[in-house]
Amino acid sequence: MSVRVVVSGDGAICAAGKSPAEIWDAVWTGRPAIRPIQQWDASGWPTSLAGEIAGSDPRALVEDRKLHKLLQRSDLLGLYVAGRALDDSGFVAYREALDPPAAAAVNDRTGVYVGMGGGGYQNEYEFFPLLTAANGDLRTFGRELTATVHPMWLLRSMPNNVLCHIGIRHGLKGPNVCVTNHSASGSTALTEAAAALRAGEADRALAVGHDAPIEPQMVLYYHQLGLLGADGLWPFDARRSGSLLGEGAAALVLETDSAAADRHVRVLGEFLGSGCTTEAEGLLAIRADGDGLAGAIESALDDAEMRPADIGMIVAHGSGTRLSDASEALAIRRVFGASAPPVTAFKWAFGHPLAASGILDSVLALIALRHGVVPGVATLRELDPDFGSLPISAQPQAPRSDVALVLNRGFGGSNTALVLRAAASEAA
Amino acid sequence: MTGTQRRVAITGIGLVTPLGNDVAATWHALLAGKSGVAPITHFDASGFPVRIAAEVKELDPRHAIDDRKLLMLATRSHVLGLAAAEEALRDAGIRPEASDATRWACVVGSGKTGLGIGELGEVHRQCAPDGHFRPDRLLTNGFAMDPLAFYRSQTCAGLSLLLHRFKIRGYATSVHTACASGSQAVGMGMKLIRRGTADYVLAGGFDSMIDPIGLASFCLLGALSTDNETPQRASRPFDATRNGFVLGEGAGLLVLEAWDAARRRGARIYAELAGDGNSLSSYRITDSHPSGDGPIQAMRQALAAAGVLPEEVDYLNAHGTSTVMNDRSECAAVRAVFGTHAPQIGVSSTKSLMGHLIAGAGAVEAAICALAIHRGVLPVNANLAEPDPECDLDFVRGQPRVRRIRVALSNSFGFGGSNSCLALRNPDEVGA
Numbered sequence: 001m002s003v004r005v006v007v008s009g010d011g012a013i014c015a016a017g018k019s020p021a022e023i024w025d026a027v028w029t030g031r032p033a034i035r036p037i038q039q040w041d042a043s044g045w046p047t048s049l050a051g052e053i054a055g056s057d058p059r060a061l062v063e064d065r066k067l068h069k070l071l072q073r074s075d076l077l078g079l080y081v082a083g084r085a086l087d088d089s090g091f092v093a094y095r096e097a098l099d100p101p102a103a104a105a106v107n108d109r110t111g112v113y114v115g116m117g118g119g120g121y122q123n124e125y126e127f128f129p130l131l132t133a134a135n136g137d138l139r140t141f142g143r144e145l146t147a148t149v150h151p152m153w154l155l156r157s158m159p160n161n162v163l164c165h166i167g168i169r170h171g172l173k174g175p176n177v178c179v180t181n182h183s184a185s186g187s188t189a190l191t192e193a194a195a196a197l198r199a200g201e202a203d204r205a206l207a208v209g210h211d212a213p214i215e216p217q218m219v220l221y222y223h224q225l226g227l228l229g230a231d232g233l234w235p236f237d238a239r240r241s242g243s244l245l246g247e248g249a250a251a252l253v254l255e256t257d258s259a260a261a262d263r264h265v266r267v268l269g270e271f272l273g274s275g276c277t278t279e280a281e282g283l284l285a286i287r288a289d290g291d292g293l294a295g296a297i298e299s300a301l302d303d304a305e306m307r308p309a310d311i312g313m314i315v316a317h318g319s320g321t322r323l324s325d326a327s328e329a330l331a332i333r334r335v336f337g338a339s340a341p342p343v344t345a346f347k348w349a350f351g352h353p354l355a356a357s358g359i360l361d362s363v364l365a366l367i368a369l370r371h372g373v374v375p376g377v378a379t380l381r382e383l384d385p386d387f388g389s390l391p392i393s394a395q396p397q398a399p400r401s402d403v404a405l406v407l408n409r410g411f412g413g414s415n416t417a418l419v420l421r422a423a424a425s426e427a428a
Numbered sequence: 429m430t431g432t433q434r435r436v437a438i439t440g441i442g443l444v445t446p447l448g449n450d451v452a453a454t455w456h457a458l459l460a461g462k463s464g465v466a467p468i469t470h471f472d473a474s475g476f477p478v479r480i481a482a483e484v485k486e487l488d489p490r491h492a493i494d495d496r497k498l499l500m501l502a503t504r505s506h507v508l509g510l511a512a513a514e515e516a517l518r519d520a521g522i523r524p525e526a527s528d529a530t531r532w533a534c535v536v537g538s539g540k541t542g543l544g545i546g547e548l549g550e551v552h553r554q555c556a557p558d559g560h561f562r563p564d565r566l567l568t569n570g571f572a573m574d575p576l577a578f579y580r581s582q583t584c585a586g587l588s589l590l591l592h593r594f595k596i597r598g599y600a601t602s603v604h605t606a607c608a609s610g611s612q613a614v615g616m617g618m619k620l621i622r623r624g625t626a627d628y629v630l631a632g633g634f635d636s637m638i639d640p641i642g643l644a645s646f647c648l649l650g651a652l653s654t655d656n657e658t659p660q661r662a663s664r665p666f667d668a669t670r671n672g673f674v675l676g677e678g679a680g681l682l683v684l685e686a687w688d689a690a691r692r693r694g695a696r697i698y699a700e701l702a703g704d705g706n707s708l709s710s711y712r713i714t715d716s717h718p719s720g721d722g723p724i725q726a727m728r729q730a731l732a733a734a735g736v737l738p739e740e741v742d743y744l745n746a747h748g749t750s751t752v753m754n755d756r757s758e759c760a761a762v763r764a765v766f767g768t769h770a771p772q773i774g775v776s777s778t779k780s781l782m783g784h785l786i787a788g789a790g791a792v793e794a795a796i797c798a799l800a801i802h803r804g805v806l807p808v809n810a811n812l813a814e815p816d817p818e819c820d821l822d823f824v825r826g827q828p829r830v831r832r833i834r835v836a837l838s839n840s841f842g843f844g845g846s847n848s849c850l851a852l853r854n855p856d857e858v859g860a
Binding site: 042044070112116118120122127128129131132136138139140141145150153154155157158159161163167170171172174175177178179180181182184188192195198199201217221224276278280281283292295410411412413414 | 625646649
């Protein structure tokens, strides 16, 4: 191994809280933040629950009011956590103390990797007044266009907005990617950020995942496709009936070990490796045997140069759908046999925040292992008997080591696995 | 991680562009200087301020892809991508097999997704006839939202179709950095092979925004040329009279392979994909820095990653959108990076003939660089009658230029400030 990649800062927001500490507290104390949707009156809807961020106006999270018109809800969340993570890492203060050429060099060597989710149907509704005026006539649509729709409409619609505005706001100018791969986006962004550091393309990188899928048309599509649970999100439970959408964002600051040592940074953990596979059977298809996910885990262990026995805790995807949880349990069994480490999952606490999942789960995994605990799945009443040997519990468990395996799955049969080591524990 | 860097070969190319529906037709039109820009035919654009675009012509999806079920899930952009991928794999002479499917990766720059005007119109009729959206009307009896619209609107929908069709089971992702998407995807593909994550990569980009919403979004920004009466002259990068870019559509897919394995199987290697540079301008959303800051770093990184000197570069496929600010910024960046060598580099923006393929542009232009190296010909920068004095590079004007290329660069700069530069090397230069 040449370059080690360490984690020096985090930021997160979701239904369960507006900081990693708040979210951790909700998870640790077993308080799910799944609630009736507030953004519109969904009381008569077939699915009216979601993991929505309370207080609901995320514009308050981004001070620069000029940006409010240019950003969608999901973008605001992403930009917010990016700032929090950079602050948390001490990066901003470090750069301020440098002379301008040195600061410019640091900016050129700091990458930005963002995973975003998609959606944004409501953004397209801004064409509704124009469609009304056009009344089915495209010529009128074309003629009335500039008088009716905001000139910056395209800029608000850009999938890479968070990347763009992190750059402008924080001056970061290194290598960058905006991953658009549904729920695998966040973990893929983290993987690419770490790869850039390992390859010497950057000394530091900010990895962000963000998503805000709770909008009427999206909720209804997910419902029609049978992906949503009736009354709750209960990972690995015998009574589980589907997932529930969540919203949120999370960010991690990564540095090479030498860049971190240069500025005497407090280290939260280390990125050890990752794996990514697809099942190639269609957008919604999931293989029942968990083959794709097992392959991702094996490839992540290879990348991290670890054996299954080295893993101390598994943060499962645990989306709460019948098929995903069942195939996930099989994948874990295939790799770990009868000796899997304690397994947990977090989506019961804040819903499924799609593209934000991978990094949000990573933030929480590192906190859990710094505390030396594996939080319970608070909603678990009766483990699905098919998963007999899976060491998952409603109660806290003791991790087997300071290394976490974080699993994520997305549309298109994407499976990702991340291997992370937590820094020495904070408290007993 | 090993210390030795694996070389990456480009062994397959597939193109569907406004100039032609495959590599041969595209290359032929490119050398003939035949423009793909014309009045819009996809829909009635007669009321729009811009009524011209570079459309892909006469593509029969069922001829390109013999899978009706798959096509039902595909947008036009996806069809273009599928057709180009089919050609790239055929051209490379290899396909993912059950035995090596997990060693195949796929990275694509896919365009902005969303609802098409038809689907949006349905929601409008049902939920917002007066322009004001009422969510409860989505629940109205008899109004079923089309689940296919959901499939097609997913950001990873195009990727998923490619994976499904070609049975690729390794690392796969789609990326989007606006006009840099396709180029970044190709660069990422190269890195996957270098770091050992994959042995083969299907990499590229596809996009089609020539629909009422897509065209509207660029008209609103005032970014497009309004030369509706002279479509073939409308895209004229680096010309003093240019007035905006021309929206195009298309796809470019490449097959990337570990060099040694490609050699062993006797593959035809168009070029080595030798380096990638990737920076963020962090300046303004749509503007480029007048000094070339941002693109400068991307080009320097690409040269460094490829291990080549500036003096070895013989051809630059410029981003060259045909907007004043962008063209000038790019020229400033080229001068800053190449100094006294800058006048020795043949430069052309092939957007002059095929318009701007947005998320597909960078991948198509990387493919053009590979073809230029392979055939020893530099395509023209068309429509350059009166060069902008601030753009004083050696543009390939009038006729294509026959010249052996040692190293070619392809620049792509996106809205949002992502800059991507790819460096391609002549295979005969490898190991010399």
